Amino acid sequence: MVVSSGLRLDSPQAARLSVQVAAIAPDSTALRCLDWDRDRFDIEFELRNGTTYNSFLLKGEKIALIDTAHAKFSDLYFHELRQQVDLEQIDYLIVNHTEPDHSGLIADLLAVAPQITVVASKVAMQFLQNQIHRPLAAQIVKSGDRLDLGRGHELEFISAPNLHWPDTILTYDHGTQVLYTCDVLGLHYCDDTLYDEQPTRLEADFQLYYDCLMAPNARSVLAALRRIEPLPIAQVATGHGPLLRHHLADWRDRYRTWSEAQAQTTPFVALFYAGDYGHSDRLVQAIGQGILKTGLAVELVDFLETDIPTVRELATSAAGLVVGMPPQDRPELAPLLSTLLTAAHPGQTIGLFETGGGQDEPIFPLRNRCQELGLTLGFEPIAIKAEPTAATDKLCEEAGTDLGQRIQAQAATGPRQRPDSALATGLDQALGRLSTGLYVLTAQRGEVSGAMLASWVMQTGTQPPGLAIAVAKDRAIESLLGWGDTFVLNVLEEGQSQRLIKHFLKRFPPGADRFAGVATCPAPNGSPVLAAALAYLECTVTHRLEAHDHWIVCATAGAGRVAKPHGLTAVHYRNSGSHY
Ligand SMILES: Cc1cc2nc3c(=O)[nH]c(=O)nc-3n(C[C@H](O)[C@H](O)[C@H](O)COP(=O)(O)O)c2cc1C
Structure with a gap:
């Protein structure tokens, strides 16, 4: 079933916004908000073919909505949603990430349907609470957590930080084998063709989207691809553009190939943190944002989801390290921390932070140990004990930038850097x-x-x-x-x-x-x-x-x-x- 509403291209005065409603799997409906004329995204990203904001409704014994849409669709979206479901019957709103083009209608939705429990990552929930300014029923999820909607729709959440927003999760329905990815594997392409039957029409925009939004986080893309590898996926329900079903393996291969190439050429900083502990995920995201501004890549590594060989490999090959002090009462994390310190080597730059979990490993002995190992401090240890705020986010971002700049400055004074002869002479003077x-x-x-x-x-x-x-x-x-x-x-x-x-x-x-x-x-x-x-x-x-x-x-x-x-x-x- 495919239904469209709203004014369309064929009318000269058309609003050029419309909503397409389509069944995509048993009990699973897409509401695709088609924004035919949008020509700019993230301020600097020019669009050629408009875009769509895709939201999904799943009806098990419990009813869940996955993401909403851009605020400009308020009337059209709620009109269509009400045709599908009584808003008071919705049990969950799953927020795969909080960027306004997907979360713009959340406040309106919760105003009319306050019974809804919002399901999101911890970082997303903090952003949402700041955006919405009202108490909401919240269920924080992390990688591997499941939510059973009944009638076979068991949802599993997969954390995918930095793709391309710090708080991103992916949602997988074990019942239908649909993976809901929000921005990941998406593209800005507006068309009422629901699926990717004609890849040649899509591939230029697919690549542009990857280059603009995903390439800076290529290492995080590879980590997310590894996480979804074991899942049998029948289709990818993206948050932008057509859903992917006919050429899924090809689209995934493109992401993998581009990301591997990107990861090989861009030096990176590995950021280790204990995801479930204190405010470490919010702090690590902000530090990561600051590092990204300096042109380095970042790889976030949750101590709770990694293993010794991965820590060793990352700590050896990274240009810089950031460590959020893990809790002392998790003895299983101690070998990971000592592997990290054994693999770290002089020439690397390091930053340390404490999250306010109350039980952190002591930070100053670790700082001293790092200095003994010949590591350069990228920023003074950060200790944020109270609830993080916009000001502490900014502090962390600036610390990340300082660390990134130190690494870049070291690389620029390295033996391989030669002054550009054109710049050293006439061109430089004329400029x-x-x-x-x-x-x-x-x-x-x-x-x-x-x-x-x-x-x-x-x-x-x-x-x-x-x-x-x-x-x-x-x-x-x-x-x-x-x-x-x-x-x-x-x-x-x-x-x-x-x-x-x-x-x-x-x-x-x-x-x-x-x-x-x-x-x-x-x-x-x-x-x-x-x-x-x-x-x-x-x-x-x-x-x-x-x-x-x-x-x-x-x-x-x-x-x-x-x-x-x-x-x-x-x-x-x-x-x-x-x-x-
Ligand atoms: C004379 C002069 C002019 C500058 N103009 C600019 C500028 O137009 N844009 C810019 O990004 N930085 C400019 N800078 C560099 C920044 O002012 C300076 O490095 C900055 O304040 C450092 O701040 P940060 O900690 O935010 O990097 C200029 C520096 C000087 C000395």
Whole structure:
């Protein structure tokens, strides 16, 4: 049975949003929200063929919904869902991951159906509780946990962190052999063909999706593929694009081949943690995000799900190690930790953290031991004993970035690196003749703030006033400059800028308040205005473009003020194009 609702392409005024409803297996129905015109994803990812957000309804003796859809589908989605089920009868909502395009309707759903128990990974549940701001019935699941819906539909959850969101799980129905993967093996392709009968139409978008979303986490892709290997899979019900059934082995092989190639060429950091313990999974995700910003790959290794040979192999081959202190009362983990320390070797960079589980192995003796082994500390040990917050997430992310930058800096000074002769001569000098102004970019999001001295700034339009700023991918402020985020661009004044430049160029420890000792007041958009700025602009990010080692952050300026009408902007002259 395939049913579609909503306005379609054939009408000139069509909303170009529609919902396709189709039975995919016994008691299993897909509700595919077709977004025919969406042309951008994750701000920097251009779409050629729209996308879909796929949600699934399973009716055993208990009823479960797997993921929802983008908030823009609210009316269409709930209309179709009500045709299929009385919302008050739904027992579970399984959240494979919390990215808004799949979770955008969760708050609305729970408002009308508060009896629903939300099933998700621990990290996902924390994100959801922050998003929804209301008590919810929660069931946290980890790899291997099962949920029996009755009538043969026994669901098993498989953790797949970082694919491509930190909190991802996959859901496998043992009754129908359908694997619900959300983003994994998905593609942005909008069409009302339910399945992958015609792979040649799909393969370019399948690869683009892999390259943009999965390739940075190739090692995590391989780990997830290993986890699903033993399962007999009849079809993969993805969260985007068509479901995969006709060429499943081929799609999986492509993921494996691309990921193996990627994993061989990108140095990686292995992050070891005890998944079920304290807040270690949230901390390790945030540290991992910070490492990814530096261009290194990450591999998350749960002490509770690994074995000695895997630990030995990873700890030997990783460029860096991060260890979350495991609980002392789990003696079976001690051999894993000692294998790790035996395999670790000088030249590697290490970071340690404590999670607040209350029983952690002592961190400082381990730090001393690592230093005796000749390992370099990537960041000072982190101890987060209380409930993690956005501020502690940012601290962990910045610590991860510090560790990644140390590894990259070591690689850059290694014997194989030679200066690029073109850059060392004319090209470098000619680039250095490009001059700019000097600015301090400031941003505040809730309790988290950031600041950066910037010179690669230009106006890009007048109606509306547009700006573009090149922000290195590993800047701490980068994660506060996503689509829709607001910031302030402070213009520095000639002759008055040295103190501020010196201040903002300090190497700040992870989580430090970059405004301590600097006079500021909040702009109407909440970001700090420097009291000594010549002028400032309040800006909103509209999109970002990828430019090798920088993001080009494009924004519109909504308001601005000049403090000294006759003041001059500080100008930045350089000699070399290889530095700011
Ligand atoms: C004169 C000058 C101009 C700079 N301009 C930029 C810029 O436009 N974009 C950028 O990403 N970094 C720029 N930087 C580098 C950052 O300001 C600096 O490294 C940063 O504050 C370090 O912050 P982090 O801890 O967030 O990496 C500039 C540095 C200097 C000295």
